[in-house]
Amino acid sequence: MKAQMEARMLTRRLWRLVAYSLLILMALIFLIPVYMVIVTSLKNPIEAGQETTSWNLPTKIYWESFSSVWKELAPNLRNSALLVTGATTISALVGSMNGYVLAKWRIRGASFFFPLMLFGMFIPYQAIIIPLFKFMDGINLYGGIPGLVLVHVVYGIPITTLIFRNFYIDIPNELLEAGAIDGAGFFGIYTKIVFPLSLPGFVVVVIWQFTQIWNEFLFAVTLVKDKWQPITVPLAETAGGIAVKWNQPMAAAILAAIPTLFVYIVMGRWFIRGLLAGSIKG
Amino acid sequence: MSKRLLSLGSFLFILAIVVGALGAPTARAQDDLSGQLEIFSWWSGDEGPALEALIALFNEQHPNVELINATVAGGSGVNARAVLKTRMEGGEPPDSFQVHAGQELIGTWVVADRMEDLSFLYEEQGWYDVFPEGLIDLLSTEDGIWSVPVNIHRSNVMWYNPAKVEEWGIEVPTTWDEFLAVCPTLQDAGVTPLAIGEAWTVNHLWESVALGTLGAEGWNGIWSGETDLAGEDFLKVWDTFGKVLACSNFGDDNASLSWQQAIDRVVDGSAAFNVMGDWAAGYMSTTLGLVPGEGFGYVPSPGTAGTFLMLSDSFGLPVGAPNRDNAIAWLTLLGSKEGQDAFNPLKGSIPARIDGDVTNPDLYNAYLQSAAADWAVDTIVGSLVHGAAANENFNGNFSSVIDLFTASGDPSAASAAFVELCSTSGACGG
């Protein structure tokens, strides 16, 4: 019996050793691209273009990759920042209101139009891009950040509504009814009872929308003029073009990734909740 | 340089005042211009300095105009054209945009009534006399002239490294058959006979092969409907093209190379030849610092001696340009002798004007001088890949014909697909 226990302990220990080494191995594999992007971005253009030495450390650290890319892409980063701030704020507010209505006010037909709303977040945006384009032009919103904000807000309605709806459903109805007895109407209940409880919901939605919009490409490349392009567009061009100086696309990739990475690392727990919420079931 | 530009600018400035005082049609007083001017092009990177020289010249002439240089990078302008289209469709045209002279302009924008007729500017500036007639024909329809050509490039040039060619002991081939004959020798020596780059450079090679096989008349016949696209000659084009590809790095690593990297292979001797437009001369002489004729050699691509497969970058005036007056000032500069002689030496092209200063060795290097000499005497035909010969619909889908051929290796299938594309795009005359 004792021998058996010991054997068990041993296998258990052995297994943990295996598990740790597997995890470390996987982590290293996942970090390969990170190593590559950092190393390449710190090489000078000639060194960075050499494929055969791509794994080597830079012979001399070349910060100019970042300064030159920064000079070039700062306006685009500013555009992205403007876009994300505007679109995330508005779509979080809209989603909160919709979620409140759908979770707490039995609207007739909701079971019919709610799935129709949700469908909007799965469609390939290629299927609407040509009419969208003409429409934006027609209402004079083609070309600038406001138009792009509108588009992201609209196509963000399904997911933000869904997240808030699932969040608000857990607020007990009694709480709301107590508010109603105190004389609060639709808005009173929202501002006094629902909204103050909404912080976690807002965090999840803001993180989700922030990363989605920052990372988006198709609308960015088709709906705005060069001057207002978000960061993903020039990034795709530097890499897709005739790049031989790979330090630049790599430095640009780092710049473009920092904001979302920052959000992810600082608020990782909420980020994961957002991810899970995105899978409907929550 | 800038000092010279400065004096040139002030000279033009004075000239403008004098002309203005004389009450000539150019009464738009130049210093009245203000506001913005947005020009749209795909010149960037190595091709950027030439455009910058033009912009500097413009800024000297019109210091109150804020010139916005919207550049979308990407080989041969394919990305830029997609962006331009979204902007035009969106009713947001730039004031003036770069477009390949010929069908790319006419078949896309002129037929759609999106361009302004520039006949008035040609008359005003006396350009009818300074641009070759054949070129003006290419820029015109019955209803007008649609753009101002800045430069002339040649598509059918084959580049090599003279020292290496001598080392290998081969002759530079003058026909594709000669090339195919020398191919095994080079391969045995471990040299790639022909270096090719990413997808569009394969199409570029095709037009040189087709021109070299069909001749100028046969080539023009494709676009007028007179060449039999099911005939022997056209099948031979595909057959030769297949053999030529087999002598190249095609399917090996070509798709990951830019055209510059393909040229690099020739320069460093790992490949023997490369067929590329003569912007390659600019790359080799300016960026790589090689001397034309010594550091790199050039001949018309095999079978095309005496024919000049041309393309021309031009700028047009879209209907509804927000700053029309400034755009006209820009076009005036482009068509001027000063503008062309400022731009072309840096771009590595020859002026479209016949009175350009092409014999001046300070401006035009040995390659460009020889190109200018050919331009004056050769038979002129328009490039397919670079927008002169066929409309965008044909051009946009042409690569799938090439892909079909390279995947199937079947000349008759490729010809059939070519014919189908001809009929759907309406690019082949009937």
Next chain:
Amino acid sequence: MYNRKDKTIAFLMILPSLILLGIFVYFFIAQTAWYSVSDWGVNPATALKKGVEKNYVGLDNYHTLISSASDYEFRISFVNTFFFTIFFLAACLILGFFLAFLLDQRIKGEAVFRTIFLFPMSLSFIVTGTIWNWLLKPKGGLNILPEKLFGLDPLKFKWLNSETKVFKFEWMQGGNLFYLGVALFAFALFTYTAQKRHLSWFWIALVGVGLWLISSAGFWNKIWLPIDNPKLDIGTYTGYGYNAALSGVIIAATWQMAGYVMALFLAGIRGISEELREAARVDGCSEWQVYLHIILPQLRPIALSAIIILGHISLKIFDLVYAMAGIDNREVKVPGILMLKGFRSNEWARSSAVAMVMLFAISLVIIPYLWSNLRTEKS
């Protein structure tokens, strides 16, 4: 609380969202659908004219996509998407489960590992594509990694330009496979709903046999026969199949999304009560058996969610491919790229048809999912 006035206000508050979505989703889809059956841009000369008249041409544009010789790149991209989706899903699910399983072993520093596996998810596909584009260069990156680490010979694999193909098939057969797929899918759907309604297996089997007969008798082809078109000229191109060049894109996509599946599974595993697992252990199950018999079955709904989310991403993927292979790569193309390419040659109707095919494929996955989800929620 639910008085009439407040209910009206509630409805008015959600109304703008409904109207906007109505326009931005359904009206625009309807417009695209209309373009896809029109001749807009079929005559290139008038493609960009203002106020050009569009005529109804039926299914001609779809017909051309499926059968014309010069549109075979659409067929390649269609086939690519199919293989991409399958391998990407398989890779993400297996790797994601494996990582979740490892992390579930009461690991010290779990948060660190989780962060490492999940961070690619926060990046843009464009960023991922740019990085992997460089990692997959033929003479550098992954190809020389074995050399750098172990001194082995460098690989020669042409990641994004390989022309090696496996699982080759003829398009004609592909057409039949497509119909078979539709029949199978319809059957699966029927079985699923039938089970919910407790229909007897007899009826299910009957419908299954019926569908099989219909599809194998070529009945579908009689309804709509683009595949059996006589002008079909596609026998000359035999390159349909899984292209090895897609592997690079699949690796990059998996790198980005596997952590997401891991997070889903981990949340699912953690949701299963420890008592249940302990009970199984007391019954003499080994740790492995606990996973096999207790945990895996419970994860089925989560796996389904993951399949749906990743599946719809992969069916519409294009920015990753765009950043990795550009718009003109010969083999690595997907419908979303062709759509952009169509802009270049002013083929609006054709582009719209491509987009509608994408929408259709995604709807096949999403609509049943939304439907069943809401049904379960209601009950």
